[in-house]
Amino acid sequence: MTLFQEFLALVVIICSFSACTNTTIERTSEATAVPAIATSTYSEPSLASSSTVYFSYDNYNINSTGSEKIKSLASIVKENGLNVRVEGHCDERGTREYNLALGEKRANAIAELLIINGVSSSNITTVSYGEEKPESRGSNEKSWSKNRRALIKTS
Amino acid sequence: MMQSFYKIIYLLLILSSTYLSSQLRIEITGGSDEPIRVAMVPFEWKLNSAPSQYLHEIVKKDLESFAEFAVLNPEDMLSYPSLEEEISYRDWRLLKVDYLIIGSVLKSEIEGEINIAYSILDVSRRKNIHKALIKGSVKSLKRMGHNISDRIYHKINGIPGIFSTRIAYVDKPLSDADSYDLRITDIDGDGDLSLFKSNQPILSPDWSPNGKEIAYVSFEEGTSRIYIQELATGNRRALKRERGINSSPSWSPNGNYLSAVLSKGDNPDIYLYNLRSNAWTPLTGHYGIDTEPDWSPDGKSLIFTSNRSGSPQIYEINISSMRIKRKTFEGTYNARARYLPDGKNIIYVHRRKGVFHIALHNLRTGKISILTDTFLDESPSVAPNGNMIIYATKDRETDTDILAGVTINGKTRFILPSVSGGAREPAWSPILDKY
Amino acid sequence: MQNLFAGFFVSMFIHIGLVLSLSNIFSIDLLAFQADYSQPIPAYLVYEKPKLVSKKENKIFIKKILIEPNSQIDIKEMVLKADEEILALESKASKTTTFAQKKTNLNQQNQILLFSSIIEEQIRAVWKKPIVSEEFSVELILSLVPTGEILNVKVKRSSGSDAFDRSALIAVAKVRKFENLKMPAQLFDDNFRNFTLVFKPY
Known part of the structure; x- marks a missing residue:
């Protein structure tokens, strides 16, 4: 093949490319998900008692009423060899994950005080629910103050 | 001969220098705020069966949803071309149309399949700027419509359309205090489906980068744990549980890691979870709260919330150097940041005068813009094209939890209607239909 | 050689x-x-009113001021004064002055600025920019004939985004012919026969 013929062939190829400009051919994918529903149910063990300690906003310090409550609770727990579950809760203000962390701080503060008052740490579990389980619905200080709490459940 | 050659060069030099130095430059900054006008001629329907839906109606609804486009009604058109040869550009110019879309729905050799051929035309320059043939099932006509909207949006606006994307969210109906439901919906509110139901809280859904799985936190065992659910099969797997909080999963851009929050060291810290070896590695270890991690689009760093300075603020950690840098200094509550796809901007929850807003923060210039002005705005999530965000807020009139959205320029707002009154924690999917 | x-x-x-x-x-x-200090130095204040929330178009005002030799220049005071004058001009402009009248009062540099702003306004009114970040910009070269008609457009420097380049080309195609561009032949040949248009999103 001469150089000229080669050149012609190249021109033809390039022209054929540009002739079909920008047509794209593609398939739409079908519905991307065929979701399957899973369900789960959690049930709490039967409780011997449940008491509540309240907190102020963005804070995990236990006030004097709270610490009195925990003191008397600790002696009951020790006497009867009960298990304690401490749940930390927050009001709805602030982000959910940050509140989850804050609720954990509240639960841990209670657990610490129980341990100081003689409860064995192996009998205590803590969990934070953040703002997910409010006691009272409503966006006002009345509801919020009820929701900033820790529940101490014994079983 | 030689002399004339140099003369020419000399002349060229003079010409080019005057040309370069004296040419007037006029700068146009900004532009018109008018929406882009699009006309989509009802596609010629070449099938025997009647259409279940009209593509031009699907596309019109899509394109108009963020007020960036104005789509002409078919009643206002002067002609209905389906081929390029039939177009009278003058007519469309008179109707002030910027882009014209024509096409036909054709039979396919394959049973139950259709082909859609269409073109996007630039009316002022009389140019075909995009031709495509889309194949798909008759039943997925609506998805094909969204797909066409995505392509039109991409061609005209230069960024991907998001009309085929979905939003995952957690639904807690007002009527039932002990019901939590992880759901996904198309962004137009159609195709709303339940993925997982529980009587215990569900939190923080996050899409895998390929859009096939969702990671979330469930309290179904009485304490928090991270799960990954495959959308196509519904199969769930749980991540290795540690003592304390197991929460706030965020998928790495390459899909190999999750960053999450554990409090096994007595304080909530950021950890990496290797999805192959199922092992946790700590990233931060401060006595304060570290939470809400999000990966940068390049996968090199994470932003997270920390109260190490006394109040929650946004920090960035470089994964290879482990260096931590504070990013927010304005206000006493900045939390749950998310990167925009450009990696140069972040959005987060910002408290100003006791009210929680969503703020946009340019990491380079430090400029902060408040995007929302509702009450208790939280959980912002960015659309994969970076142009819209969706967030959870309270509708104070009805006292219900709703999902609302805003374009990143703050101009257009939209609301995703919630049936149950308890929609929260939206997570925008990545681009699902590649095109 | x-x-x-x-x-x-x-x-x-x-x-x-x-x-x-x-x-x-x-x-x-x-x-x-470098400069002749014995003469007043002409300076030009080009100011643009900040964009208002309403859809009113931005107007550009040009004013020639003379700065006396060795005088202290207080820009802030000048701008404040200028603001007052804008208000006066605005109310007057709506009533009386035509382009022709304005033109005779201006020297060449001012005329270039004026015609540039006329071109800018007409392009800006029809340019619908796509969604891009601030670093994008495209440069076009326009060739005009003295009637204001656009003979030819070329992309001098692409923005890298097809959509963004196209939006600029469409804006030019929409204008097709610039109005109110009657000017002396020399001025046109020197400046407006070929010029560069730069499009920036922000």
Whole structure:
């Protein structure tokens, strides 16, 4: 093949490319998900008692009423060899994950005080629910103050 | 001969220098705020069966949803071309149309399949700027419509359309205090489906980068744990549980890691979870709260919330150097940041005068813009094209939890209607239909 | 040929050297060539009213001011004064002045600015920019004929985004012919026969 013929062939190829400009051919994918529903149910063990300690906003310090409550609770727990579950809760203000962390701080503060008052740490579990389980619905200080709490459940 | 050659060069030099130095430059900054006008001629329907839906109606609804486009009604058109040869550009110019879309729905050799051929035309320059043939099932006509909207949006606006994307969210109906439901919906509110139901809280859904799985936190065992659910099969797997909080999963851009929050060291810290070896590695270890991690689009760093300075603020950690840098200094509550796809901007929850807003923060210039002005705005999530965000807020009139959205320029707002009154924690999917 | 260039550079070098070294002897004040301080210096204030929330178009005002030699220039005061004048101009402009009247009052530099702003306004009114970040910009070269009609458009420097380049080309195609661009032939040939249009999103 001469150089000229080669050149012609190249021109033809390039022209054929540009002739079909920008047509794209593609398939739409079908519905991307065929979701399957899973369900789960959690049930709490039967409780011997449940008491509540309240907190102020963005804070995990236990006030004097709270610490009195925990003191008397600790002696009951020790006497009867009960298990304690401490749940930390927050009001709805602030982000959910940050509140989850804050609720954990509240639960841990209670657990610490129980341990100081003689409860064995192996009998205590803590969990934070953040703002997910409010006691009272409503966006006002009345509801919020009820929701900033820790529940101490014994079983 | 030689002399004339140099003369020419000399002349060229003079010409080019005057040309370069004296040419007037006029700068146009900004532009018109008018929406882009699009006309989509009802596609010629070449099938025997009647259409279940009209593509031009699907596309019109899509394109108009963020007020960036104005789509002409078919009643206002002067002609209905389906081929390029039939177009009278003058007519469309008179109707002030910027882009014209024509096409036909054709039979396919394959049973139950259709082909859609269409073109996007630039009316002022009389140019075909995009031709495509889309194949798909008759039943997925609506998805094909969204797909066409995505392509039109991409061609005209230069960024991907998001009309085929979905939003995952957690639904807690007002009527039932002990019901939590992880759901996904198309962004137009159609195709709303339940993925997982529980009587215990569900939190923080996050899409895998390929859009096939969702990671979330469930309290179904009485304490928090991270799960990954495959959308196509519904199969769930749980991540290795540690003592304390197991929460706030965020998928790495390459899909190999999750960053999450554990409090096994007595304080909530950021950890990496290797999805192959199922092992946790700590990233931060401060006595304060570290939470809400999000990966940068390049996968090199994470932003997270920390109260190490006394109040929650946004920090960035470089994964290879482990260096931590504070990013927010304005206000006493900045939390749950998310990167925009450009990696140069972040959005987060910002408290100003006791009210929680969503703020946009340019990491380079430090400029902060408040995007929302509702009450208790939280959980912002960015659309994969970076142009819209969706967030959870309270509708104070009805006292219900709703999902609302805003374009990143703050101009257009939209609301995703919630049936149950308890929609929260939206997570925008990545681009699902590649095109 | 090499010799010819060498000679040229050597002579340049010597000449510059001579001028510099003799400047002291003949007390040539090189600084004096920069500006004539004995005359008032003309300066131009080009100011744009900040965009209001309403859809009113931005207007550009040009005003010639004279700065006396050795005077302290208080820009802030000038701008404040200018603001007042804008308000006065705005109320007046709506009633009386035509482009023709304005034109006669301005010198060439002012005229270039004026016609540039006329072009800018007409393009801006029809440019619908796509969604891009601030670093994008496209440069076009426009060729006009004296009637204001656009003969030819070329992309001088692409923004890298097809959509963004296209939006600029469409804006130009929409204008097709610039209105109110009647000007002296010399002014047109020197500046507006070919010029560069830069499109920036923000």
